Amino acid sequence: MIQIKHVRKTFKQRSSGSFTAIDDVSLTIRKGEFVSLLGPSGCGKSTVLNMVAGLEGYDEGTIEVNGTKVTGPGSDRVVVFQEHALFPWLTVLDNVAFGLKQKGIPKKERYEKAMEQIKTVHLSKFADRYPHELSGGMKQRAAIARALAMDPEILLMDEPFAALDEQTRLILHKELEEIWMKTGKTILFITHNIREAVILSDRVVVMSTRPGTIKKEFAVQAARPRDNADSVIHHVESAIMDVLAEELEKVVKEEMGDEYSLKKNDFSRDSADSVGGGI
Ligand SMILES: Nc1ncnc2c1ncn2[C@@H]1O[C@H](COP(=O)(O)OP(=O)(O)OP(=O)(O)O)[C@@H](O)[C@H]1O
Ligand SMILES: [Mg+2]
Incomplete structure (x- = not known):
């Protein structure tokens, strides 16, 4: 690979x-x-x-x-850094869905896909929170969900x-x-x-x-x-x-x-x- x-x-x-x-x-x-x-x-x-x-x-x-x-x-590779690079003005859901929006995926589908990954990292209850409302571990989970949503x-x-x-x-x-x-x-x-x-x-x-x-x-x-x-x-x-x-x-x-x-x-x-x- x-x-x-x-x-x-x-x-x-x-x-x-x-x-x-x-x-x-x-x-x-x-x-x-x-x-x-x-x-x-x-x-x-x-x-x-x-x-x-x-x-x-x-x-x-x-x-x-x-x-x-x-x-x-390339879209086959996604990087997750030490410092979660979440957008502070977006909720967890919108952060995770962000890359999918860039790809032109329709809203309903990108939110479904984003929620699926948010569930994978056990953040479902926090999907509507902003990064400053999350712990460090939660932020890294969100960053991982965002990477996974791109399906690299x-x-x-x-x-x-x-x-x-x-x-x-x-x-x-x-x-x-x-x-x-x-x-x-x-x-x-x-x-x-x-x-x-x-x-x-x-x-x-x-x-x-x-x-x-x-x-x-x-x-x-x-x-x-x-x-x-x-x-x-x-x-x-x-x-x-x-x-x-x-x-x-x-x-x-x-x-x-x-x-x-x-x-x-x-x-x-x-x-x-x-x-x-x-x-
Ligand atoms: N953009 C750059 N310009 C000049 N030197 C650089 C640059 N990026 C890294 N280096 C140098 O290259 C070497 C390797 O750096 P790198 O960041 O890859 O190390 P690392 O193993 O990841 O270190 P750490 O464990 O501290 O993160 C270091 O000596 C660093 O100073
Ligand atoms: Mg390093």
Whole structure:
């Protein structure tokens, strides 16, 4: 469904020259697969997602979606960002129906379709509310409903739950898994949270930084729906923690010099924390 081959992306620097943000990244995502990108801050996760979305260009390599080269945004891909991008002057229903209106779908049909997705994310009681009347979790649910209403084949999610409290996040994990199992969408998901990546994904791709490349991939062969207590989940989490610890040590040394050393145990063993988020 998504094929990224040997992609390189440079950004012009204000001072002089250019800097390579992404180098030789190759990644294939199958139809219906749930894949997460994990890695230290600044390693290029959002850049990869934005290139797949068609919001950013690239310098070398190719990105194909369904066999067609990505040259810009398309209706087959919808992005859900960390900050819900709801229109404050529209109700939940009108926000969710907005893209359908742009597509020229008649009012009755677009409201029916929008309500269907609002029901999927359990917001039926709040359809006539405005964004400022909703909690953070509800706003993200509305943003997901709006993305689903467009019925894209691919959902691109850039830290969609990062700003939420832990309980809300756990509920949304369950809901997203249910939606994914029901709809069979292909999902590329970015997070700093190891637990979140492992619980949700079929495959977790760990990136390394400067320049951003793919360091290692982990298949999560645990039964669905996922269970937090599953030993497979804990096993994969621990393996990812080892690889990320190495990566973070590299970043810290580059930034602070050789005298600075981190050990794996310097990181919180509760991987529900955002490991690497602050680096
Ligand atoms: N528009 C831009 N112009 C210049 N540099 C950019 C631009 N966008 C991103 N970068 C740089 O490219 C690198 C990768 O950024 P990116 O936002 O993809 O990282 P990330 O992995 O998503 O980080 P985070 O986890 O903090 O969101 C960073 O060094 C960043 O400063
Ligand atoms: Mg990012």
